[in-house]
Amino acid sequence: MKTVIATGMFILSLVGSAWADPMLINGAGATFPYPVYSKWFDEYAKIHPDIHINYQSIGSGGGIRQASELTVDFGATDGPMNDEQLSKAKVKLLHFPTVLGAVVPTYNLPEVTADLNFTPQALAGIFLGAITKWNDPEIAKANPGANLPDKLIIVVHRSDGSGTTYVWVDYLSKISPEWKKKVGVGTSVNWPVGLGGKGNEGVAGLVKQTPYAIGYVELIYAEQNKMPSGRVRNSAGQFVKAGLETVTAAAAGTIKAMPADFRVSITNASGEKVYPIASFTWLLIPEKIDDPKKGKAITGFLRWMLKDGQGLAPALLYAPLPKEIVAMEEKAIGQIKY
Amino acid sequence: MARSNTNIFSLAIFRRPGISPADRFFRASVLTVALSVFAITAIVAYELVRNSRLPIEKFGWSFLWGTTWDPVAEQFGALPFLYGTLVSSALALLIAVPVGLGVAIFLSELAPRWVSDPVAFLVELLAAIPSVIYGLVGIFVFVPWIRNVLEPALSGTLGFLPLFQGAPYGVGMLTAGIVLAMMVVPFIVSVSREILMAVPLSQREAILSLGATQWEMVRIAVLPYARSGIMGSIFLALARALGETMAVTMVIGNRPEIRLSLFEPGYTMAAVIANEFTEATSDLYVQALIEIGLVLFAVTILVNALARLLIHSVFTKVEVRE
Numbered sequence: 306m307k308t309v310i311a312t313g314m315f316i317l318s319l320v321g322s323a324w325a326d327p328m329l330i331n332g333a334g335a336t337f338p339y340p341v342y343s344k345w346f347d348e349y350a351k352i353h354p355d356i357h358i359n360y361q362s363i364g365s366g367g368g369i370r371q372a373s374e375l376t377v378d379f380g381a382t383d384g385p386m387n388d389e390q391l392s393k394a395k396v397k398l399l400h401f402p403t404v405l406g407a408v409v410p411t412y413n414l415p416e417v418t419a420d421l422n423f424t425p426q427a428l429a430g431i432f433l434g435a436i437t438k439w440n441d442p443e444i445a446k447a448n449p450g451a452n453l454p455d456k457l458i459i460v461v462h463r464s465d466g467s468g469t470t471y472v473w474v475d476y477l478s479k480i481s482p483e484w485k486k487k488v489g490v491g492t493s494v495n496w497p498v499g500l501g502g503k504g505n506e507g508v509a510g511l512v513k514q515t516p517y518a519i520g521y522v523e524l525i526y527a528e529q530n531k532m533p534s535g536r537v538r539n540s541a542g543q544f545v546k547a548g549l550e551t552v553t554a555a556a557a558g559t560i561k562a563m564p565a566d567f568r569v570s571i572t573n574a575s576g577e578k579v580y581p582i583a584s585f586t587w588l589l590i591p592e593k594i595d596d597p598k599k600g601k602a603i604t605g606f607l608r609w610m611l612k613d614g615q616g617l618a619p620a621l622l623y624a625p626l627p628k629e630i631v632a633m634e635e636k637a638i639g640q641i642k643y
Numbered sequence: 644m645a646r647s648n649t650n651i652f653s654l655a656i657f658r659r660p661g662i663s664p665a666d667r668f669f670r671a672s673v674l675t676v677a678l679s680v681f682a683i684t685a686i687v688a689y690e691l692v693r694n695s696r697l698p699i700e701k702f703g704w705s706f707l708w709g710t711t712w713d714p715v716a717e718q719f720g721a722l723p724f725l726y727g728t729l730v731s732s733a734l735a736l737l738i739a740v741p742v743g744l745g746v747a748i749f750l751s752e753l754a755p756r757w758v759s760d761p762v763a764f765l766v767e768l769l770a771a772i773p774s775v776i777y778g779l780v781g782i783f784v785f786v787p788w789i790r791n792v793l794e795p796a797l798s799g800t801l802g803f804l805p806l807f808q809g810a811p812y813g814v815g816m817l818t819a820g821i822v823l824a825m826m827v828v829p830f831i832v833s834v835s836r837e838i839l840m841a842v843p844l845s846q847r848e849a850i851l852s853l854g855a856t857q858w859e860m861v862r863i864a865v866l867p868y869a870r871s872g873i874m875g876s877i878f879l880a881l882a883r884a885l886g887e888t889m890a891v892t893m894v895i896g897n898r899p900e901i902r903l904s905l906f907e908p909g910y911t912m913a914a915v916i917a918n919e920f921t922e923a924t925s926d927l928y929v930q931a932l933i934e935i936g937l938v939l940f941a942v943t944i945l946v947n948a949l950a951r952l953l954i955h956s957v958f959t960k961v962e963v964r965e
Contacts, residue, residue, distance in 0.1 A: 364921030390924065459812065464897030464914075466714075466922025489715035492922040500814055500908050501897025503918060510782050515790070515813065 327357040328602060334360075334368020334381030337406055337468045337523065338586045341623045342381070345614050349606055356602045365468050366492065372398055372589040378599060380589035383468020384475075384492065385568035397592040399641065400567045401607060401634055402585035404615075405556055405624035407524040407547040408472045409534035409582070413512050414439065416454050421535040422447040422544045425573075425581075428537070429481035431458055431519060433488075434498035439517060447538070454517070461511045461520035464501025466492040472584040473521045476572035524552070525622040539581040540573055551580035552624035560629045567634070583624075593642050600643020607638050688940065695934035697927050706934060712899040714919070719931035721938050723899040727816070727909035728942065731891060732884035734820025734905070735827055740877060742824070743831025747873075750832070751839035752861055763836060770829035778893030781822040786813040786894060789821070794906055809904040812896065817905040819895040823887060827880035834879060838872030839865060874954050878947060885943050888913040912939040 327350075339362040346358040363371075365382040372380025373394035385400055410423055427443045430436035436443055440453040463470045471492050478485040488494050502508040505526040512520040513532070524547045527534045536544040545551050558574035573581045590607070594600035611634055615625040626634075692699075698706055698719055709720015746766070750759040790813030797807040842865050850864040866873070888911075896908020897918065912935050923929045 366920075366922040366924045369924055457810065459810075464892065465918040466920075468922075491715040492924070493714045493919050495711065495713035495715065496898075499898070500812060501910075501918075503892050503897070507893065511814065514782075514787055 327355045328598060330356065330358045330379070330599060330602060330606075331377045332358060332360045332368075332379045332381060332588075333363050333371045333377045334589070335365045335383045335468055335586055336362040337383050338381065338404055338623065340525075341404055341618055341621050344617055344621060345610060348614075348617065349609060352609075353602075353605070356606070358606065364466070365471075366466065368589065372591070375591070378594075379591070379603065381587065382589060383584065383586050384471040385570075385587060386589070398589045399592055399637065400587045401590060401637070402556075402567050402587055402626060402630060403610060404618045404626065405552050405571075405583055405585055406468075406472070407552045407555075407580055407583040407624070408469050408476075408521050409524050409527050409547045410519060410521050410537065411509070411512055411527055411532045411534050412519040413514075413516055413533075414454070415516055416452045419451065420533065420546065421451065422538065423535045424538045425476075425480035429477050429484050432460060432462070432477060432496075432498070433481070433484060434460075447544070456517040459515050459518040460496075460499030461502055461508050461515070461518050462496050462499050463505075463508055463521075464503050465507075467504075468492065468584070468586070469505065469521070469523050470494065472572060472582060475570055475584070476582045479570075479573040524548075528622055537581055539577075539579045540575050541577045541579070543577055545578065545580045547580045547582070549619055549622070549624045551578055552583045553627055554578045555580055555583040556585065556624075556630060557627040560627065563630065563633060565637075567637070590641060592640060595643075597643045600641060604638050604641055604643075608635065611635055688937075691933060691937040691940055695930045695937055698931040698934045701927065706931075707938065710899075710901065712915070714923070714928050717925065717927050719927075719934075721912070721935055723901050724910050724912040724915050724935060725938060725942065726901045727819075727895065727899075728885060728911040728913070728939065731816055731819040731823055731895065731909065731911060732881060734816065735823035735884045736877065736881060738820065738824035739827045739831055739880060743828045743876075743880070744835060744873065746828070746832045747835035747839055748861055748865075750836050752857070752865065763833070766829045766832045766836075770833060774826065774887060774890040775893075777822055777826050778890035780825075781818060781890060781894040785818055785821060789813050789818050793817075798906070805903045806905050809902075809906045811906055812908065814894050814896040814908060815906050816895065816902075816909045819891050819909065819911075820905070822890050822894050823884045826887065826890060827883050830880045830883060831876045834876035835869070835873050838869045838876070841872075842868045871954060874950070878950055881946065881950070882943060885939070885946065886913055888917045892917060912936075912942075 339360070342360050346360055350357055365384060368380035368382050369386055369390060371377045373390065375395050380398070386398065391398060410428060412421065414421070421444075424443060424447050427436060427441075427447065430441070430443055437457055438455060439458055440455050445453055471490065474484070474488065474494050475490050477488075478490050488497065500511060502511045502520070505522045508520040508522055509526065509530060509532060512518045522532065524534070534547060536546045538544050554576055555571050555574040558576040558579050559569055559571045563569060567585070567587065569585070571583055571585065574583070590603060594603060611626070611631045615631065618625045702709065702719065706719065706721055707725070708722050709718070710722050711718045711720050712723065750763055754762070790811045794811035794813070794817070798811070801807045846864045846868055847860055850860050855863065891911050892914035895910060895914065897910050897914060898908035899910045899915070900907070902909070916932050916935055920929070920932050923932055
């Protein structure tokens with residue numbers, strides 16, 4: 306018994322020393338890209354055993370706060386920081402888009418098996434409480450032939466603050482002036498109607514169980530759980546289903562208008578093949594990094610993420626960045642001083 | 644008993660000659676531990692107030708009766724959460740107290756040992772189940788049952804009451820109350836059972852010898868003797884219900900509105916903090932959530948103090964009658 310314990314301690318001490326050796330880089334923030342980030346950090350550690358990146362998915366709000374306070378080496382967020390937040394930060398923070406995500410409407414209609422088409426007006430109307438029945442003309446006209454029931458719509462939204470909500474309401478604000486005025490954009494909003502479910506799984510659980518419910522979840526979540534997701538009409542008038550290509554297309558649609566700091570919303574982007582409810586997710590990197598070794602490691606990781614990292618994203622159902630944006634970001638890495 | 648308690652806190656003990664150093668050390672360390680309870684409470688209160696300065700300055704007392712919770716426009720009012728916390732906890736106790744006491748009386752007075760021992764063990768096991776499990780049971784078992792069976796039945800029979808009107812969503816105040824009741828029953832059972840078993844056998848024998856039935860024995864000789872302990876178990880249950888977060892947020896519907904109907908969704912203070920704290924970005928927003936924590940803290944203290952006063956008055960009356 307004693308020898309077992311002694312061997313155990315010895316192994317532990319070995320592991321301990323192996324962990325203590327590499328340079329530790331701490332990051333914190335968004336939960337949505339956590340699966341792909343942890344894959345990246347894991348793969349990167351295999352190539353560079355001297356660098357260990359530790360990421361805590363505490364939420365975008367926490368990521369912004371900790372990066373601003375410099376309690377972590379980098380932050381991550383699903384919604385870009387606003388000017389007020391940037392000016393309050395202790396150091397100038399740079400935004401680097403990493404991958405793309407999309408949010409899809411999902412519903413539970415026992416009568417309907419085919420994918421439903423949603424016009425922007427239908428989505429805004431449903432979530433504002435103006436459209437209350439499934440056989441409303443606004444829904445019916447986009448779905449000829451669908452057997453839409455004369456039932457009350459039960460709206461389900463996220464109860465926890467989240468980047469998913471941010472993308473969803475950012476889209477609704479762009480296509481509905483009434484939404485913009487009454488509700489606005491944020492990680493949590495004052496919902497006009499509906500029930501709140503905690504997390505993607507909470508919304509999905511409520512929608513799956515409640516006949517005639519509609520909610521919104523991340524594309525990845527809907528795909529993994531085989532949930533019905535509707536097609537949404539984009540600004541070119543096409544009904545488009547969310548998928549890796551249509552989401553990457555949304556980012557490509559904004560290349561010309563891309564601001565130098567990458568803080569851009571790509572919801573309702575223009576283009577034939579664009580799925581309109583999509584967003585970047587960003588890393589927040591300080592412009593000035595005091596420790597030159599750390600600066601070198603972080604910029605090294607960014608370069609790897611833009612090149613090899615992108616290839617790992619589709620397997621996890623994250624849409625990779627368009628190559629034009631990759632080129633723009635590679636240039637922007639030069640702004641980081643160390 | 645009460646008198647010897649005061650001795651522990653009497654500082655004269657430290658100076659009294661003839662007490663062994665070990666004893667003195669023991670008393671000093673126990674005193675420190677006891678005082679640290681006050682210190683922790685004071686620090687919590689101080690930190691909560693300090694970190695909710697912005698909303699206190701901006702909204703003042705109106706934070707307590709404001710009914711809008713709009714993070715985008717930065718308008719914050721706590722009343723719907725206050726209402727949800729109090730109503731869901733009250734509902735939980737309404738269900739849990741009769742059930743819990745019934746089980747405790749059965750286990751201590753009626754059940755044979757080979758039944759009561761395993762049941763008591765299982766009840767204690769129930770108390771150790773993490774609340775997220777209760778939430779999942781709530782979502783997957785109770786919500787469909789409540790939507791399809793209980794709510795239609797209630798609105799069919801008691802639908803004339805405003806409490807049981809509206810669309811059956813399945814999630815809502817009623818479901819939260821039921822799930823909370825399920826979570827606090829083990830506390831009431833396990834504490835009350837211990838208390839009932841501590842009632843001296845002579846009490847029971849005395850009343851039985853006067854020709855009392857078993858129910859009369861429980862009612863006249865056992866329950867009054869155990870009353871303060873049973874009340875204690877109910878407070879413990881209430882405290883748990885007021886602060887419960889995870890299970891409640893999974894089944895209450897998370898809608899900050901005050902509705903009379905128990906079928907409608909609601910929201911509680913603990914749930915909104917858990918839901919929105921991680922993604923709250925502006926200072927005012929974060930501090931408004933901390934102020935919700937302050938309100939919850941104050942409510943917990945107030946409810947406990949009121950309950951204690953209530954018991955106190957009940958007991959003085961009993962003594963007067965005797």
